[in-house]
Amino acid sequence: MALRETFRQLRQPAMRRGTINLALASFVSAASEGAGFVLLVPLLASLDATTGQASILPTGLELKLPVLLALFVALVALRAAAEVWRALSVQDLSRALVDSLRMTAVQGMLGARWRWLSGLREGEAEALLVSDINRCAYAVEMLASLVRLTLALAALLAAALVVSPPAALVAAAGALLTYLLFAPVRRRARAIGEDLSERHDAIHANLSRTMRGLRVIKSFEKESEHASLLDHGFSSLRRTERAYIGSNALAQAILQIGGAIVAALAIWAAVAKLSIPLPTVLTLAAIFVRALPLVGQVQAHAQGWAHAAPAFDNARRFIEASQAHTDTAASAPAPNFRTVLSLRDVGVRFAGRESALEHINMEIPANCLVAICGPSGSGKSTLADICSGLTSPDTGTVAIDGTCLEGAMLRSWRSRTAYVQQEPVIFGGTIRDNLRFADAKATDDCMWAALEDAHAGFVREIPGGLDCPVGATGRELSGGEKQRIALARALLRSPDLIILDEATSALDSASEKAIAEALRRMTKKTTVIAIAHRGILPELADQVIRLERGRVVAP
Ligand SMILES: Nc1ncnc2c1ncn2[C@@H]1O[C@H](COP(=O)(O)OP(=O)(O)OP(=O)(O)O)[C@@H](O)[C@H]1O
Structure with missing residues (x-):
C-alpha cells in the first residue's frame, strides 16, 4: 500500500523531473562502478603478462596499462560526480514530496467541514503534519537508497557475470536466499514502524494537553505527575526505537556472517573446482568484498523503509478523510436576514x-x-x-x-x-x-x-x-x-x-x-x-x- 502510494506521489508532475534525475544518477553511479570492476581483469592481467589470462575485452581492443589506468580513474570520477548528483536529487525530491504532502494535508484540513474538524483527536493533525510527514521524507530517502543499492548490486553482479558466470551465479543465489530468509525481520520492522506512529500520536496529544493545561497543572501542583506521564510516553517511544535499532543491528550481524560464507564458497569454487585464473579470482574477490556490505545495506534500508512507510498510509488516510468531508466550495448568495x-x-x-x-x-x-x-x-x-x-x-x-x-x-x-x-x-x-x-x-x-x-x-x-x-x-x-x-x-x-x-x-x-x-x-x-x-x-x-x-x- 505504502509503496503504491509513494510511487503515486512520485509520479506527480511536480515530482517527475526529480524522480528522473534520481533514477539517472543512480544508474550512472552503479554502471560506472560495475564497469570499473570489469576493467580490473585486463588491468591485473597486464601487470602480469605470464598468467595467460584471456582478454575479456572485444578482440582487437588490446589496451595498454596507461590507457586502462586512465579509464579506471575516469570511471571513478564519473561515479563520484553521479553520487553528488544523486545526493542532491534525493534531497530535492524528498523535500518536494514532503512539502506537497504537507500542503495537501493542510489544504484538506482547512477545506474540511467543521463537523469533521471538531471530531479530530487532540494532537492528531499536529502529529500528522509534523512527525508523520517528516517520516515520509525519511521513507523516500530509504527507498532512493534501496534503488541505488539494488542497482549497484545488479551492476556488480553483471561485472561478475562478465568475469566468471558460474561464480557469479553461486553468489547471486546466495544473495537471493539471504534476502528471502530475512522477510520476517522486515515484517517485524514494519510492525515496529506502525507502533512508533501510534506512540508519536500519543506524545503529541499529551504534549499539547500539557501545554494548554500548564496553569491548572501548576495550581494543582501536579508538575511531577505530568512530568512522569510525559516521561512514560518518551520512554515507551525510546523502547520502541530501541527494538527497531536492535532488530536492525541483529540483521546486519547475521548478514555479514552469511555474506562472508557465500563469498568464501564462491571463491573456493572458483579456485578449487573451476580452475579460474588468478586475475579473475582477484577481481571476483574485489567484487565480493564490495558487494558484501551492500547486501547488508540493502537489508538495513529495506528495514528503514518498512519502518517509515506506515507514515505514508497515515498521511493518505488523513488526506482522504479530509477530502471526503470537503466543505462546499461554491458560494451561492444567502437570503438577506431581515425578519x-x-x-x-x-x-x-x-x-x-x-x-x-x-x-x-x-x-x-x-x-x-x-x-x-x-x-x-x-x-x-x-x-x-x-x-x-x-x-x-x-x-x-x-x-x-x-x-x-x-x-x-x-x-x-x-x-x-x-x-x-x-x-x-x-x-x-x-x-x-x-x-x-x-x-x-x-x-x-x-x-x-x-x-x-x-x-x-x-x-x-x-x-x-x-x-x-x-x-x-x-x-x-x-x-x-x-x-x-x-x-x-x-x-x-x-x-x-x-x-x-x-x-x-x-x-x-x-x-x-x-x-x-x-x-x-x-x-x-x-x-x-x-x-x-x-x-x-x-x-x-x-x-x-x-x-x-x-x-x-x-x-
Ligand atoms: N465534535 C463533536 N464530536 C462528538 N460529540 C460532540 C462534538 N461536539 C459536541 N459534542 C457533544 O454534543 C453535546 C452538546 O455539546 P455542546 O458543545 O453543544 O454543549 P454546550 O451546551 O455548548 O456545552 P458547554 O456549555 O459545556 O460548552 C455534548 O454531549 C458533546 O459532548
Missing part, C-alpha cells in the same frame, strides 16, 4: 453519541438580542454552529426569512456572521493585524470604533496602540483583554448575526455591562445570539431560549 431566522425540527447527532440536539423549533427575530442558556453539554454551542451555518443539521431545516439554508448558501451565510468564542484566538502580529483579519481594508477610525464598542479602550494606553505586537510573538494579553479584542474583530465584520459563545465570561461585571449595552444598541443594525449561563446578557435579552439535553425547554 426571522427559523429552525424547524432540527436534530444533530455526532457519530457514536446521543443526539446533541433534538426537535429544535425556534424563531430568532432579526435585530434582537437572544440569549441561549442551559447546563453544560445541553447543546448550546452546537445550536450556535447551526445558526451560523458552520454546520448543517442532520434532520430538519434552518431558514432565513423563509428560505432554507442549504448547500452552497451555507458558505455565504457564514461569511455574514461573526463568532466569538469563550477562549478567544489572538493570532501573532499586532492588534491591527488581528483586527484586519476581519476586514483587510478597515481604517483606523473603524478599528477604534469597534474597539470602543467592545470596551477595549485599553489599547490606547498600551505602548504602540494598534501596532502593539501580541499573541505568541508579543505582549501577553489577559483573558478579558483577548475577549474584548476578539469581540472588536467580530464587530468590524459588520455581520448580520453575531454569536457570542460565553464571550464575556472573563470580564469584570462593569465591562460586561458596558459591552452588553453596546450589543443592545447594535441590534439596530444586527442580530445578536449570546450563549451565557448568567450575567447581564440574559437580563437584557429580548428572548431567552433554554436548552436541556438537546431540547428547548421553558426558560
Whole structure:
C-alpha cells in the first residue's frame, strides 16, 4: 500500500523531473562502478603478462596499462560526480514530496467541514503534519537508497557475470536466499514502524494537553505527575526505537556472517573446482568484498523503509478523510436576514453519541438580542454552529426569512456572521493585524470604533496602540483583554448575526455591562445570539431560549 502510494506521489508532475534525475544518477553511479570492476581483469592481467589470462575485452581492443589506468580513474570520477548528483536529487525530491504532502494535508484540513474538524483527536493533525510527514521524507530517502543499492548490486553482479558466470551465479543465489530468509525481520520492522506512529500520536496529544493545561497543572501542583506521564510516553517511544535499532543491528550481524560464507564458497569454487585464473579470482574477490556490505545495506534500508512507510498510509488516510468531508466550495448568495431566522425540527447527532440536539423549533427575530442558556453539554454551542451555518443539521431545516439554508448558501451565510468564542484566538502580529483579519481594508477610525464598542479602550494606553505586537510573538494579553479584542474583530465584520459563545465570561461585571449595552444598541443594525449561563446578557435579552439535553425547554 505504502509503496503504491509513494510511487503515486512520485509520479506527480511536480515530482517527475526529480524522480528522473534520481533514477539517472543512480544508474550512472552503479554502471560506472560495475564497469570499473570489469576493467580490473585486463588491468591485473597486464601487470602480469605470464598468467595467460584471456582478454575479456572485444578482440582487437588490446589496451595498454596507461590507457586502462586512465579509464579506471575516469570511471571513478564519473561515479563520484553521479553520487553528488544523486545526493542532491534525493534531497530535492524528498523535500518536494514532503512539502506537497504537507500542503495537501493542510489544504484538506482547512477545506474540511467543521463537523469533521471538531471530531479530530487532540494532537492528531499536529502529529500528522509534523512527525508523520517528516517520516515520509525519511521513507523516500530509504527507498532512493534501496534503488541505488539494488542497482549497484545488479551492476556488480553483471561485472561478475562478465568475469566468471558460474561464480557469479553461486553468489547471486546466495544473495537471493539471504534476502528471502530475512522477510520476517522486515515484517517485524514494519510492525515496529506502525507502533512508533501510534506512540508519536500519543506524545503529541499529551504534549499539547500539557501545554494548554500548564496553569491548572501548576495550581494543582501536579508538575511531577505530568512530568512522569510525559516521561512514560518518551520512554515507551525510546523502547520502541530501541527494538527497531536492535532488530536492525541483529540483521546486519547475521548478514555479514552469511555474506562472508557465500563469498568464501564462491571463491573456493572458483579456485578449487573451476580452475579460474588468478586475475579473475582477484577481481571476483574485489567484487565480493564490495558487494558484501551492500547486501547488508540493502537489508538495513529495506528495514528503514518498512519502518517509515506506515507514515505514508497515515498521511493518505488523513488526506482522504479530509477530502471526503470537503466543505462546499461554491458560494451561492444567502437570503438577506431581515425578519426571522427559523429552525424547524432540527436534530444533530455526532457519530457514536446521543443526539446533541433534538426537535429544535425556534424563531430568532432579526435585530434582537437572544440569549441561549442551559447546563453544560445541553447543546448550546452546537445550536450556535447551526445558526451560523458552520454546520448543517442532520434532520430538519434552518431558514432565513423563509428560505432554507442549504448547500452552497451555507458558505455565504457564514461569511455574514461573526463568532466569538469563550477562549478567544489572538493570532501573532499586532492588534491591527488581528483586527484586519476581519476586514483587510478597515481604517483606523473603524478599528477604534469597534474597539470602543467592545470596551477595549485599553489599547490606547498600551505602548504602540494598534501596532502593539501580541499573541505568541508579543505582549501577553489577559483573558478579558483577548475577549474584548476578539469581540472588536467580530464587530468590524459588520455581520448580520453575531454569536457570542460565553464571550464575556472573563470580564469584570462593569465591562460586561458596558459591552452588553453596546450589543443592545447594535441590534439596530444586527442580530445578536449570546450563549451565557448568567450575567447581564440574559437580563437584557429580548428572548431567552433554554436548552436541556438537546431540547428547548421553558426558560
Ligand atoms: N465534535 C463533536 N464530536 C462528538 N460529540 C460532540 C462534538 N461536539 C459536541 N459534542 C457533544 O454534543 C453535546 C452538546 O455539546 P455542546 O458543545 O453543544 O454543549 P454546550 O451546551 O455548548 O456545552 P458547554 O456549555 O459545556 O460548552 C455534548 O454531549 C458533546 O459532548
